[in-house]
Amino acid sequence: MEAKWLPGISVDCVIFGFHENQLKVLLLKFSKTPVWALAGGFVGLEEDVDQAAQRILEERTGLTDIYLEQFYTFGDLERNYRATEEHRDVQTAMGLPEKEISWLSKRYITIGYYALVDYSKVQVNPSGMSDASEWMDVSALPKLFLDHNRIVIKALEALRQRLDDKLVAFELLGETFTMSELQMVYETILGKRLVRTNFQRKILSLEILHRIEKKYTGGAHKAPYLYRLKA
Amino acid sequence: MEAKWLPGISVDCVIFGFHENQLKVLLLKFSKTPVWALAGGFVGLEEDVDQAAQRILEERTGLTDIYLEQFYTFGDLERNYRATEEHRDVQTAMGLPEKEISWLSKRYITIGYYALVDYSKVQVNPSGMSDASEWMDVSALPKLFLDHNRIVIKALEALRQRLDDKLVAFELLGETFTMSELQMVYETILGKRLVRTNFQRKILSLEILHRIEKKYTGGAHKAPYLYRLKA
DNA sequence: CCAAAAGTGTTGCAACTACACCCATGG
DNA sequence: CCATGGGTGTAGTTGCAACACTTTTGG
Numbered sequence: 001m002e003a004k005w006l007p008g009i010s011v012d013c014v015i016f017g018f019h020e021n022q023l024k025v026l027l028l029k030f031s032k033t034p035v036w037a038l039a040g041g042f043v044g045l046e047e048d049v050d051q052a053a054q055r056i057l058e059e060r061t062g063l064t065d066i067y068l069e070q071f072y073t074f075g076d077l078e079r080n081y082r083a084t085e086e087h088r089d090v091q092t093a094m095g096l097p098e099k100e101i102s103w104l105s106k107r108y109i110t111i112g113y114y115a116l117v118d119y120s121k122v123q124v125n126p127s128g129m130s131d132a133s134e135w136m137d138v139s140a141l142p143k144l145f146l147d148h149n150r151i152v153i154k155a156l157e158a159l160r161q162r163l164d165d166k167l168v169a170f171e172l173l174g175e176t177f178t179m180s181e182l183q184m185v186y187e188t189i190l191g192k193r194l195v196r197t198n199f200q201r202k203i204l205s206l207e208i209l210h211r212i213e214k215k216y217t218g219g220a221h222k223a224p225y226l227y228r229l230k231a
Numbered sequence: 232m233e234a235k236w237l238p239g240i241s242v243d244c245v246i247f248g249f250h251e252n253q254l255k256v257l258l259l260k261f262s263k264t265p266v267w268a269l270a271g272g273f274v275g276l277e278e279d280v281d282q283a284a285q286r287i288l289e290e291r292t293g294l295t296d297i298y299l300e301q302f303y304t305f306g307d308l309e310r311n312y313r314a315t316e317e318h319r320d321v322q323t324a325m326g327l328p329e330k331e332i333s334w335l336s337k338r339y340i341t342i343g344y345y346a347l348v349d350y351s352k353v354q355v356n357p358s359g360m361s362d363a364s365e366w367m368d369v370s371a372l373p374k375l376f377l378d379h380n381r382i383v384i385k386a387l388e389a390l391r392q393r394l395d396d397k398l399v400a401f402e403l404l405g406e407t408f409t410m411s412e413l414q415m416v417y418e419t420i421l422g423k424r425l426v427r428t429n430f431q432r433k434i435l436s437l438e439i440l441h442r443i444e445k446k447y448t449g450g451a452h453k454a455p456y457l458y459r460l461k462a
Numbered sequence: 463c464c465a466a467a468a469g470t471g472t473t474g475c476a477a478c479t480a481c482a483c484c485c486a487t488g489g
Numbered sequence: 490c491c492a493t494g495g496g497t498g499t500a501g502t503t504g505c506a507a508c509a510c511t512t513t514t515g516g
Contacts, residue, residue, distance in 0.1 A: 222467045426478095
C-alpha cells in the first residue's frame with residue numbers, strides 16, 4: 001500500500017443522485033462494521049488527483065465520464081484515523097494487520113469532490129473494503145465516518161452555488177426527463193419551492209431543451225412531455 | 232525537514248495587495264536564482280492546513296489576522312520539482328544538498344490560498360530561501376516557478392466570484408480610504424469600468440461605511456472624503 | 463367531464479445601467 | 490472662475506415573483 005499511493009492524502013467523493021424526488025448520496029459501509037462513509041480512496045504515485053477521483057468513482061459506480069468537481073480540501077489536524085474502537089474495525093476491514101497502527105494513526109488530508117450521476121445508471125460495485133452500499137437521503141444521513149458529514153454539507157453548499165451559472169442539474173437526470181422532474185431537482189438542491197410557470201418559462205427561455213413526445217405513465221390524465229438536452 | 236513536515240504537501244499563497252491603482256501580487260525570488268515564486272511553505276505535523284497558510288503569511292508579511300481563503304488544490308502529476316537546471320538552483324537555495332534529489336523529484340500537491348492584505352502595512356520579510364521579494368502587477372507577471380502562473384489566475388477567478396457576496400474589497404485597503412480608491416479596487420478586480428454615480432449609490436446603500444472628513448491631498452481642487460468601515 | 467400537464471398574460475417589485483444635471487470647495 | 494469631488498433624478502431595462510387564466514389531452 002505504501003508503495004502505490006501518495007502518503008497522507010486521500011480523495012473523498014460525495015456522489016449525488018436523484019431518486020423518488022429526493023437528493024441522495026451514495027454511501028459505503030466498511031466491512032463488518034456499522035460505519036458508513038463516503039466513497040474514498042487514495043492517489044496513485046503516477047496519477048493526477050483528478051484522475052484518482054474519476055477512478056474511484058468508476059470503481060464504485062461503474063460509470064465513466066462522470067460530472068465531477070473539486071470543491072474543498074480538508075486539512076484539519078483532527079483528520080486522522082485514531083485507533084478508537086470504531087477505527088480499529090475499519091482498519092481490519094481495509095485488510096491491514098491490527099498491529100500496523102502506524103498507517104491508521106497518521107494524519108490525513110483529503111481532497112473533496114462531488115459527483116453528479118444518473119441514479120438509474122449506477123451499478124453499485126462494492127469494493128473489497130466495504131460490504132454494503134446505500135443511497136441515503138441527504139437530509140437524513142446517519143453519523144458518518146470521521147468528518148464526512150461536514151464534507152457532505154460543504155459539497156451541497158458548493159453545488160448550490162454552481163447551480164445557477166453552470167447547467168449542472170441535468171447531470172442528475174437521465175437522457176430524457178419531464179419538466180416537473182427537472183423542477184424537483186432544482187427545488188431539492190435549493191431547498192425551496194419554485195413557481196411552476198415561472199420555472200418553465202426560465203428554463204425554456206434558455207433554449208437548451210428539445211421537447212420530444214409524451215411520456216407514458218399509465219396513470220389517468222394527460223401525460224407530461226419529455227425533454228432532452230440540445231446538442 | 233522530513234521529520235517536521237507532512238510529506239508531499241505544500242501550501243501556496245497568492246498575496247494580493249493594492250497600490251497605485253493596481254492589483255499586485257507579492258512574489259519571492261529564490262536565493263541566487265532568477266526564479267520567482269509565490270509565498271509557499273509546508274504543513275507541520277501538528278498543524279492545521281489553515282494554520283500553516285496563516286503562519287506562512289505571517290512569516291512573509293509580518294501581519295497577523297490576515298484575510299485568507301482556500302480556493303483550490305493543485306494535484307496534477309506534473310507538479311514536481313524535477314531536476315532541471317532551474318530547479319537544481321532552487322534546491323540549493325532551499326539549503327538542500329545537491330545529492331538529495333529524492334526530496335525535490337518527489338511529486339507535490341499544493342493547496343492554494345489567496346490573501347488580501349493592506350499593502351501599506353506589509354513589512355516584507357525575506358526568509359532564508361529567498362533573497363528578494365517584490366510586488367508585481369497581476370496583469371504583468373513574469374514566468375513563475377512551476378505552475379504558479381496558473382495558480383494566480385485561478386486565485387483571481389475565485390476572488391472575482393467572492394467579490395459580490397462577501398465584502399472582501401475592503402481588506403485590500405487601509406483603515407480609511409476614499410470612494411474612488413474603493414471603486415478602483417472593484418474595477419481592477421472585475422476588470423471593467425464602473426459608472427461612478429451608480430457605484431457610490433450601491434456602496435452607500437449598504438450602510439456599512441462611515442464618512443469622516445476631507446482628505447488632504449495637497450493638490451489643487453476639492454479634496455475627497457475619507458471613509459471607514461462601520462463597527 | 464375531470465384532473466393533471468402545459469402554456470400565456472399581466473402586474474408589480476427590485477436591481478442595475480446610462481446619462482443628465484446640480485452642488486461643494488480649494489486654489 | 491474652474492476642475493475635481495460628491496450627490497440627486499430619472500428613464501429604460503431586465504429578471505423575477507405571484508397569480509389569474511386558458512388550452513391540451515388521457516381516460
